[in-house]
Amino acid sequence: MNRKFPYKAYMTAIRLDAVSKVFEGEHLAVDRLSLEIGDGEFMVLLGPSGCGKTTLLRMIAGLERVTEGEVWFGRTKGTRLPPRERGVAMVFQTGALYPNRTVQENIMFPLQIAGQDDHEAGSTAVGLAQILSIDTVLDRMPRTLSGGQRQRVAIGRALVRRPQVFLLDEPLSNLDTTMRTELRQEIGAMTRDLNVTTLYVTHDQVEALTLADRIAVMRDGRIEDVGTPTQVYNDPATAFVAGFLGTPRINLMAATVHVTAHHRVSLQLGTQSIQLDPTDRRSLILRHHDGARVIVGARSSAFSLITDQDAANRLTGTIRAFEFHGQQSIAFVQCGIEVVDPDKVGRVPAAAQYDDTVDRPSFRSRLRSRLTRRPPAAPEPVNSATHRRADLVVELPVESELTRGTRIHLAIDTAKLHIFDQTGHRVDRITR
Structure with missing residues (x-):
C-alpha cells in the first residue's frame, strides 16, 4: 500500500437483529433478517433484483429507517443514529460524483467538510488516488472519465474518511466485462489491505464467489444461506x-x-x-x-x-x-x-x-x-x-x-x- 495514505482501520463488527423494513405500511422488503459481519470481514449480499439487498444496505447506512429490529456497530446500538455518526461510507451503483468538482476535489471534499485544511486534505487525496490508479486524472472533471475511473473516484471519496464500515451497492454493474474484472480484483485487494469491514451488494455470482470471505444469499427479504463461497456453492442449504x-x-x-x-x-x-x-x-x-x-x-x-x-x-x-x-x-x-x-x-x-x-x-x-x-x-x-x-x-x-x-x-x-x-x-x- 502507498505510504502517502496511512490508513488506520477502526474496524467494527455489524450485527443485525431481526431487522424488518415495510414500505408504506404494506410492502415487506426485508423480513426479520438477522446477520453478523465480523471485524474486517468482506461479506457479500447476493440475490436477484428486488430481494431487499439494497434496502438492507441503506438501513445499515441510516438512509432508510428500520421498521423493526436493531442494527449494532460493535457494542453500539446504531438503529436510530443519524448517518454521519455511524462511521459508514457508501459507494452507489452510479458513483454519484459532484459534476462541478475535479477528481481531487471530489476525493478531498469529505475531509474539507470535517474541517481539515486544504493542503493536508489534498495530500491525502493524492496518496489515495495513487492506490486507486487515478493519480493521472486528478485535475479532470467527472464527465471526462470512463465508467471505471468514475467508480474509482467514488471509492476514493468514500475511503478517504477512514470509515469503520464500507458499503458498496453493485458498484461494477454499469461497467464492461474487462473493466469489471480489473476493478473487482482491485476492490478485493484494497479492502483487505485496509482491513475495513466491508458489505458488498451484487446479483452477480462471479463477483460474490471471487470477492467474499462469506456470502449471504437473499431472497424475498430473507437470508436463505450464509457461508464461505465454497460452502454455499458445494453445500447449499436450499434449492x-x-x-x-x-x-x-x-x-x-x-x-x-x-x-x-x-x-x-x-x-x-x-x-x-x-x-x-x-x-x-x-x-x-x-x-x-x-x-x-x-x-x-x-x-x-x-x-x-x-x-x-x-x-x-x-x-x-x-x-x-x-x-x-x-x-x-x-x-x-x-x-x-x-x-x-x-x-x-x-x-x-x-x-x-x-x-x-x-x-x-x-x-x-x-x-x-x-x-x-x-x-x-x-x-x-x-x-x-x-x-x-x-x-x-x-x-x-x-x-x-x-x-x-x-x-x-x-x-x-x-x-x-x-x-x-x-x-x-x-x-x-x-x-x-
Missing part, C-alpha cells in the same frame, strides 16, 4: 441457493422416494430411478418417508458418459442440443424427467412471511410435514415450479462426437447429489 449459484445452472429434478422392505432407498425420476447407498445419511433420513416427494439437485459435472446400459445409477436420454464452451461442451438431454424451477420453489406469500404470531415448529416436525405434503392435484400454472421443457444440462468432453438426436447413457455420482424437500430445504439439515 434456490443451489439454482442461483453455478453456471450452467444446477439440474433440479422432481422425484419420489421409494423404500424397499429391506430399507433400501431409491429415488424415482419419472420412469427412471437412482439408488442411494444404505450408509448415506440422506438414505437413513428418507427410509422413513416412503412415497414422499423430493427435489434432487445435480450439477452438470455430476454426470459422466457411459456405454454400459446395465450400469447402476444411470439415466438414459436423447441429446436435444449442444453448446460449445471452449474447454467443455454442454449437452441438453431429454430424459423424460420433471425438472423444477428453483425460482419458484418455496416461495412464501409476504403476509405469511410477516406473521409473527405463529409459533415455529421444530425441525423434525417441519421436515416430516414437508416430506409428507402432497402437491395439489391440479396446480395452477402460475404456481407450478416445473419447466415447460424438461432437459438435463450435462457436461460432455469436447472431443465427443455425439450429435443431436443421439441416445446416451449417463452415470450419476450420488455423492454429488443434493436432496431437498418440497419447500426447497435440504432434507439433511445444514449447520454452518
Whole structure:
C-alpha cells in the first residue's frame, strides 16, 4: 500500500437483529433478517433484483429507517443514529460524483467538510488516488472519465474518511466485462489491505464467489444461506441457493422416494430411478418417508458418459442440443424427467412471511410435514415450479462426437447429489 495514505482501520463488527423494513405500511422488503459481519470481514449480499439487498444496505447506512429490529456497530446500538455518526461510507451503483468538482476535489471534499485544511486534505487525496490508479486524472472533471475511473473516484471519496464500515451497492454493474474484472480484483485487494469491514451488494455470482470471505444469499427479504463461497456453492442449504449459484445452472429434478422392505432407498425420476447407498445419511433420513416427494439437485459435472446400459445409477436420454464452451461442451438431454424451477420453489406469500404470531415448529416436525405434503392435484400454472421443457444440462468432453438426436447413457455420482424437500430445504439439515 502507498505510504502517502496511512490508513488506520477502526474496524467494527455489524450485527443485525431481526431487522424488518415495510414500505408504506404494506410492502415487506426485508423480513426479520438477522446477520453478523465480523471485524474486517468482506461479506457479500447476493440475490436477484428486488430481494431487499439494497434496502438492507441503506438501513445499515441510516438512509432508510428500520421498521423493526436493531442494527449494532460493535457494542453500539446504531438503529436510530443519524448517518454521519455511524462511521459508514457508501459507494452507489452510479458513483454519484459532484459534476462541478475535479477528481481531487471530489476525493478531498469529505475531509474539507470535517474541517481539515486544504493542503493536508489534498495530500491525502493524492496518496489515495495513487492506490486507486487515478493519480493521472486528478485535475479532470467527472464527465471526462470512463465508467471505471468514475467508480474509482467514488471509492476514493468514500475511503478517504477512514470509515469503520464500507458499503458498496453493485458498484461494477454499469461497467464492461474487462473493466469489471480489473476493478473487482482491485476492490478485493484494497479492502483487505485496509482491513475495513466491508458489505458488498451484487446479483452477480462471479463477483460474490471471487470477492467474499462469506456470502449471504437473499431472497424475498430473507437470508436463505450464509457461508464461505465454497460452502454455499458445494453445500447449499436450499434449492434456490443451489439454482442461483453455478453456471450452467444446477439440474433440479422432481422425484419420489421409494423404500424397499429391506430399507433400501431409491429415488424415482419419472420412469427412471437412482439408488442411494444404505450408509448415506440422506438414505437413513428418507427410509422413513416412503412415497414422499423430493427435489434432487445435480450439477452438470455430476454426470459422466457411459456405454454400459446395465450400469447402476444411470439415466438414459436423447441429446436435444449442444453448446460449445471452449474447454467443455454442454449437452441438453431429454430424459423424460420433471425438472423444477428453483425460482419458484418455496416461495412464501409476504403476509405469511410477516406473521409473527405463529409459533415455529421444530425441525423434525417441519421436515416430516414437508416430506409428507402432497402437491395439489391440479396446480395452477402460475404456481407450478416445473419447466415447460424438461432437459438435463450435462457436461460432455469436447472431443465427443455425439450429435443431436443421439441416445446416451449417463452415470450419476450420488455423492454429488443434493436432496431437498418440497419447500426447497435440504432434507439433511445444514449447520454452518
